[in-house]
Amino acid sequence: MCTVPSTAVTNRVTESAFTEFARAAEPRLKIALCAAFGPEVGMDSTSYALAYGWEHWERIRSLPNPVGYLWGVGRNHARRLHKQRRSQLHLFESVSVEDTPWVEPGLPAALAGLTERQRTAVVLVKGMAWTLAEVADLMQVAVPTVQTHLERGMRRLRRDLGA
Amino acid sequence: MKADLDSQIRQFAMALERALSKVQLFEVQEAASDHGRAQQTPDGTHEPRIVSAQTSRRTIKGPLVAHAKVTASPFALKGVGIALAVAAVVLVVFGGLSLLTGGDGGAVNQPVTTASTAPTTSTTVPSTNPDGRFEAVPFTGETWQLAVTEEPNADGTYDVCFVANPVDGRTDSPTTSSPWCESRPNNDPRIVRDLLGMYPLLVTDTSYVMVIQLNDHPVDRITVTGDGVNETVTPFTFPRSGSQVAAVEVPQSDGTITVTAFNQGVVVDEQEAAGRIEPLVIDGTPIDDTTAATIGTLLGGKQMTDEDLERITGSVGLAHSGYLIESTTTADGTYELGLIVYQEEPIEPGVLPPVICFSEYATTQGVNVGGGAVCATSQERAQELADFGVDAGGACGPHPKEQPVVDGNWLTLAVWGIPDTTEFITVGLGDGTTVEVDVGNGVALHVWEGHADITSITFDGISQTQMELISSYLPIQGISDDCDASDGEG
Numbered sequence: 001m002c003t004v005p006s007t008a009v010t011n012r013v014t015e016s017a018f019t020e021f022a023r024a025a026e027p028r029l030k031i032a033l034c035a036a037f038g039p040e041v042g043m044d045s046t047s048y049a050l051a052y053g054w055e056h057w058e059r060i061r062s063l064p065n066p067v068g069y070l071w072g073v074g075r076n077h078a079r080r081l082h083k084q085r086r087s088q089l090h091l092f093e094s095v096s097v098e099d100t101p102w103v104e105p106g107l108p109a110a111l112a113g114l115t116e117r118q119r120t121a122v123v124l125v126k127g128m129a130w131t132l133a134e135v136a137d138l139m140q141v142a143v144p145t146v147q148t149h150l151e152r153g154m155r156r157l158r159r160d161l162g163a
Numbered sequence: 164m165k166a167d168l169d170s171q172i173r174q175f176a177m178a179l180e181r182a183l184s185k186v187q188l189f190e191v192q193e194a195a196s197d198h199g200r201a202q203q204t205p206d207g208t209h210e211p212r213i214v215s216a217q218t219s220r221r222t223i224k225g226p227l228v229a230h231a232k233v234t235a236s237p238f239a240l241k242g243v244g245i246a247l248a249v250a251a252v253v254l255v256v257f258g259g260l261s262l263l264t265g266g267d268g269g270a271v272n273q274p275v276t277t278a279s280t281a282p283t284t285s286t287t288v289p290s291t292n293p294d295g296r297f298e299a300v301p302f303t304g305e306t307w308q309l310a311v312t313e314e315p316n317a318d319g320t321y322d323v324c325f326v327a328n329p330v331d332g333r334t335d336s337p338t339t340s341s342p343w344c345e346s347r348p349n350n351d352p353r354i355v356r357d358l359l360g361m362y363p364l365l366v367t368d369t370s371y372v373m374v375i376q377l378n379d380h381p382v383d384r385i386t387v388t389g390d391g392v393n394e395t396v397t398p399f400t401f402p403r404s405g406s407q408v409a410a411v412e413v414p415q416s417d418g419t420i421t422v423t424a425f426n427q428g429v430v431v432d433e434q435e436a437a438g439r440i441e442p443l444v445i446d447g448t449p450i451d452d453t454t455a456a457t458i459g460t461l462l463g464g465k466q467m468t469d470e471d472l473e474r475i476t477g478s479v480g481l482a483h484s485g486y487l488i489e490s491t492t493t494a495d496g497t498y499e500l501g502l503i504v505y506q507e508e509p510i511e512p513g514v515l516p517p518v519i520c521f522s523e524y525a526t527t528q529g530v531n532v533g534g535g536a537v538c539a540t541s542q543e544r545a546q547e548l549a550d551f552g553v554d555a556g557g558a559c560g561p562h563p564k565e566q567p568v569v570d571g572n573w574l575t576l577a578v579w580g581i582p583d584t585t586e587f588i589t590v591g592l593g594d595g596t597t598v599e600v601d602v603g604n605g606v607a608l609h610v611w612e613g614h615a616d617i618t619s620i621t622f623d624g625i626s627q628t629q630m631e632l633i634s635s636y637l638p639i640q641g642i643s644d645d646c647d648a649s650d651g652e653g
Contacts, residue, residue, distance in 0.1 A: 030183055035176070039183065092179075103171045111175075126169055127176020157168060 018057045022050055025067045029074060032138055035123035036116050037078040038091040044081060049074030071138050075116075110160040118153030121146050126154070301399035302372070302410040306330050309372060309410050313401045321404035325374060370412050375422055377407035380432075384425040385409040392420050 029049055034042030049070040053060050060066045092108035104110075111119055120139065124130040125146070136146045302309035308328045313321050375385060377398055387394045391414060398409040413420060424432040 027184075031180060034179060034183055039179065043183070103174050107171055107175055111172075122172060123176050123179075126172040128180065129173075154168070157172075161168065 017061060018054055021061070021066065022053065025053075025070065026050060028067060028138065029070060031128060032071060032120060032124060033074045033078060035127070036075065036120040037081075038112075041078045041081045045074040045078040048077040065137065068138055104161055106161055107157075110157050113160060114153045114156060115149070117149045118156065121150040122153040122157065125150050297401070297403060299399070300328075301408075302396075303330070304372065304412045307372060307412075309374070311399065311401065311408070313403050313406075315403070321401070321406075323401050323404055323406045323408075325408075327372065370414050373411050373413050375409040375411070377409065377424065379405055379407070380424075381426045382407060382409075382424045382431060383427065385411070386423045386425070387411045387413060387420055388423070389420045390414075 026046065030043060030046040033045045033049075036042065037045060052073045053066070053070050060069060063069050091112035111123065114122065117139070121135055124135050124138075125132060132146045132150070139146065296315070297313040298310065299312075300308050300310045306329065308330060310326045310328055312324045312326070314324065315321055373387070375387075375398075382398050385396050385398055387396070392411075394411045394413070396409045396411050398407045400407050419435050422434050423430055
């Protein structure tokens with residue numbers, strides 16, 4: 001008879017739970033962090049947050065909002081990266097006129113000029129059709145706060161783009 | 164002709180989403196290897212893989228065995244004109260729960276010689292003042308002294324207090340610390356009851372004094388070893404209460420030290436203290452004695468000056484911001500937390516400030532609200548608190564030692580008696596947002612933002628894990644030089 005060591009069983013259970021969580025959380029974390037910090041830093045920060053989540057899974061799994069917590073972890077990592085690479089990093093590259101002819105070429109730069117929270121709210125709500133509540137849940141702020149960031153962000157975009 | 168702004172953003176985001184969908188950052192390694200077998204860890208589990216961009220410096224510390232290696236060629240993202248070269252770094256994480264809580268924790272049963280550096284001495288010099296208070300200076304270092312007092316209570320019990328003092332004539336001495344007192348009976352089942360290192364009672368340029376509390380079990384020797392420390396001290400016994408305490412000067416370090424209690428050569432208890440926290444550093448500069456003392460005495464009701472807080476925040480004109488400073492675990496196993504709140508408009512004494520402090524904790528955990536500080540944001544909330552016996556007009560619950568201090572824009576207050584089983588408390592801000600503050604993991608300092616624009620705080624000399632936890636609440640420099648300050652980002 002082959003017996004499986006209890007540690008291995010426990011590991012598999014833990015791993016399975018984390019795998020399920022990570023598969024569900026990764027797309028949302030990735031798109032949100034990339035919206036806020038650009039694809040390069042956003043992806044790096046997503047992987048950082050997931051690695052952090054795995055490392056601290058026993059604690060994080062018990063949190064009421066683990067995705068929101070990992071958003072905070074990824075966000076802070078992204079901020080550090082941006083701070084380090086400030087001089088050589090562009091948030092979003094210019095859009096391709098061929099690929100996206102209906103998009104104002106100045107839009108990426110205008111988005112980059114928003115505050116982090118404004119940009120997150122604008123891209124997720126206006127671009128990704130997230131609800132205010134979904135963004136608020138991720139950012140762990142109140143819905144009216146997201147609304148405020150969204151309105152200010154849109155106002156600033158219109159001003160910068162002359163729209 | 165361009166589309167309207169909403170449509171443009173949607174198209175831009177869709178292009179971004181398309182590009183990102185091609186990259187999967189997380190996978191469980193179940194694919195067959197070159198030899199057609201699934202790769203497994205030695206215990207039979209698969210290996211979760213988290214693939215990160217080439218710049219990742221993710222390091223998993225602690226007992227988890229982790230390593231990183233470059234395993235893939237650069238690839239590119241397209242769709243929004245983004246050419247992104249990424250080399251995949253695979254973090255291969257072995258192990259599981261047993262490793263998560265592991266560490267060898269080897270016992271130190273051999274006698275340990277007294278260290279040659281910064282010797283800590285133990286003497287017993289009983290003396291009694293006319294008011295019945297016992298005082299002694301049982302522990303001394305080159306530049307510091309740890310004085311103790313024992314004060315009688317009406318019920319026949321005694322409070323024991325500690326005060327760190329400088330050494331006369333030494334210009335490099337730390338300043339006098341705030342007194343730390345406890346009155347809890349000595350009924351803790353642990354022999355080494357507490358390692359008071361979370362908030363250093365006394366800090367020198369390179370070390371801090373770690374106070375080790377003991378219960379009533381006889382202990383005649385304490386060794387502190389590991390991470391370059393090799394100290395032996397004799398516990399001091401308060402003559403009236405019988406409380407035992409030892410103090411040892413240890414270097415500032417992030418490593419783990421082992422505290423072992425001996426009685427007649429037999430190990431009676433052993434505990435580890437990891438991630439010893441160094442003094443708070445702001446803007447790369449250690450805070451000066453005044454600020455340190457101010458922070459240290461927050462729980463004693465002393466307020467910080469505007470200048471202190473201005474330097475800490477690096478900014479004025481905030482909507483409001485809060486600092487939550489965690490004291491160490493107290494003798495009865497509870498936490499004490501200090502809080503500083505700034506609001507743009509001066510706070511009028513007796514008028515509710517724009518924060519709720521620990522209210523959820525106080526009302527949901529069944530803790531005596533009167534023992535903590537509670538604030539309210541509305542008259543309804545104030546009435547609710549009043550129903551609990553809290554002076555809502557004064558905004559904060561009473562404590563024998565503690566009353567909120569309102570000075571202009573600043574409010575300082577404290578909450579006491581948070582059980583050590585509490586991991587999070589909910590702090591509500593005036594705009595209805597809430598922040599969960601982790602209080603149960605040994606993090607010494609939390610900072611949170613309301614609508615605050617706090618842009619220049621850095622913390623040095625703490626462990627990576629602690630930094631990450633703190634960072635979860637720490638607003639740091641934003642990514643744009645042209646941020647709208649009113650939005651709370653740098």
